[in-house]
Amino acid sequence: MRGRPKSVETPPVIAPPWVPFEDRRRARDEKRDAVLRMAVKMFLTEGYHRTTLNEVAARLNITKPALYNYFRSKDEILVECYRIGQETYEANIEGIERQGGSGLAKVRALIRAYVRAITTDFGMCVTRLDDRELSTEARASVRRAKRSYDTAFRTRIEEGMADGSIMPCDPKLAAFAIAGSLNWIGHWYEPGGELSAETIGEEFAIRLTGGLAAK
Amino acid sequence: MRGRPKSVETPPVIAPPWVPFEDRRRARDEKRDAVLRMAVKMFLTEGYHRTTLNEVAARLNITKPALYNYFRSKDEILVECYRIGQETYEANIEGIERQGGSGLAKVRALIRAYVRAITTDFGMCVTRLDDRELSTEARASVRRAKRSYDTAFRTRIEEGMADGSIMPCDPKLAAFAIAGSLNWIGHWYEPGGELSAETIGEEFAIRLTGGLAAK
Amino acid sequence: MRGRPKSVETPPVIAPPWVPFEDRRRARDEKRDAVLRMAVKMFLTEGYHRTTLNEVAARLNITKPALYNYFRSKDEILVECYRIGQETYEANIEGIERQGGSGLAKVRALIRAYVRAITTDFGMCVTRLDDRELSTEARASVRRAKRSYDTAFRTRIEEGMADGSIMPCDPKLAAFAIAGSLNWIGHWYEPGGELSAETIGEEFAIRLTGGLAAK
Amino acid sequence: MRGRPKSVETPPVIAPPWVPFEDRRRARDEKRDAVLRMAVKMFLTEGYHRTTLNEVAARLNITKPALYNYFRSKDEILVECYRIGQETYEANIEGIERQGGSGLAKVRALIRAYVRAITTDFGMCVTRLDDRELSTEARASVRRAKRSYDTAFRTRIEEGMADGSIMPCDPKLAAFAIAGSLNWIGHWYEPGGELSAETIGEEFAIRLTGGLAAK
DNA sequence: TATGAATGAGCTTTCATTCAT
């Protein structure tokens, strides 16, 4: 888990030595990724402020200034973490829009998707790290994204209330309740623990809608 | 604007110089409280790290070293905030143990109590601030308290499953789901906004147990 | 010349202990001045970049962060040096405008005034330090001031050409020639050396106008 | 835009692989010169410290380490700039020694020569850049050269005073005044501007000696 | 009790320089 983590993913077979350029670029990207993965992990376990670039670098067996080959500032590292996190959410949510079904079914699908996202490091960082560290623009972007997730839930709930699959309720509070349960996962989920992301997703899809579902 | 700020609040008229000892202590305690109230507010809006003691002091129209009359360190201020927060929870939860009723009724009562606590500044700080800032012992104490809240929910849920007021479910996950919804309130609640703490409490007591309640 | 330079100026006699506030403020201002004087000296002898705040502080027998009690940044120290330097020029030049006499006489008076200014540390810093270190606004201000000195010379030369005290010539180039000679003083003048500022002023007033004066 | 930038300048067609050795060396020298010319320009416009090797390299479409093929250090680049600058002065001054004429004529010739030198980038760098950046020996060499220019002026002035072409004056101050005017040119001269180096030379040869010339 | 001043420890960032390829 420390140092060169990407070595696992590079093809274990003999890499042809005559693709040095491609190689270099890949190596660079892999290292950049390694930095990000290490950074997000440390940001999550230690907190952004208490994580010094020195420590990040040390854990990667490089020195602090080397990080500046891949990122312009500590801030930029954080922004990248958020960006990847947002992508994770969007990648998981994407398909749901198109898929049919009742409002309730969609809410459940959203919950499962959200759980999948929040149980990854980058996904978790979006909800657990303090977005006040970000620059004004970056923060604005992140907040917009967060609001859009909330809106997605709210809209589906209203849809469900319209099609009769969801009992009448205040969609705003209902969405807040669901979002809270989901975001909180980031505080107790342990990767590799006895509760898998799938299990949590299934359980929460039922549990959090049990009170919404029309009888 | 510089120096002498407190003179405004002390009676401008000739205060008897033999001011009783009791009075002195009260004044001192009031100032200490003022510091705490200002600090917790700023910790919540700015974050602990980004809140400098200089700013806290400035907002109170005193100077930084003056804070050290009331607290030994920034850390201690934080610890105190947590302590008061914990007290708030306990004060709200206290009566519930003794009151009778089904497991479901107790869970609902817990939810209402929890909402009352988390909508105060000090209560909010317990769940929103990062307890990794605390010293090892303080953190241990806080974590113990948090766990006890979780246990309270879990126990009541199990109680409810036993007495038939709550449908069979995984009490651990159910408690997590509820805790998440409740803790999340700290991220969107606005004191003086259109949703009062009471309203939220009532609504959540129903909403969060809708899926738990046996039909 | 190192450390507490102001001690010379504070009255050596018993300072009354009951003016603590005034005292404090004076002490503060004196220290601020001491920082500036030390800084400008080091900027001149070492160059701005090669002068570290650590060294400035060390020479004043304080530590680096203490400097931040008096200035917000290294930059601000530089700006202050320039500001005082400009004041020095203006204070010396001021009277000349009002005093009568031929254009030539005024040019000579300007030369003497300029020499008086440039032979002080702060005056010297305006022409010898690199104003590209300054922020855009500060630089603009400094350049404006410099241009105004140049204009002063040019205008007086034209005046002299009009009143016949100065022989016909290109006022722009003539002003440049004079400015160069004067600014260059900062590169060879040694305070306390055998050439006093007065002597240089007198000599240059003659020398630099010898070629301008109408026969 | 990345890598291989120089390929544009080397003949794109199949260059005979037995490229004569001479050619290689010439190419190398040309590149070295290109570096120097770019460096001196940037040193002058940005200042030595604010000019990073990265930027120098970038403007030449090469990378930073490539510079180290031609120079051992940033310092050495600066030293070379000074060396070329000195050569420029000496090349311009050279003939004057042998040419006859009065002391005054020689001073005027020196002025013209000096202007020719200082209006080149390398010549300008000798007087405008800060020689405290140089190593002790390099600085010593530069200072020696500068002093020799000063001595040249002083000697010619004394010569002129002896042969009656120059009126009695303090040769040291007179030389300083002239040197200042000349060195200052580096601060306002614009290559390609309306004042050509020739014009300035002619004008200054007259202007700066107008006050020296015996009537 | 309160203040101005000072400090130590620590952080991010920059940059000339080196090295394996």
Next chain:
DNA sequence: AATGAATGAAAGCTCATTCAT
């Protein structure tokens, strides 16, 4: 001959904390 990557050494700045008054 040239590159990408890495490094060491430093610098400016911040801030909780202490101390003399």
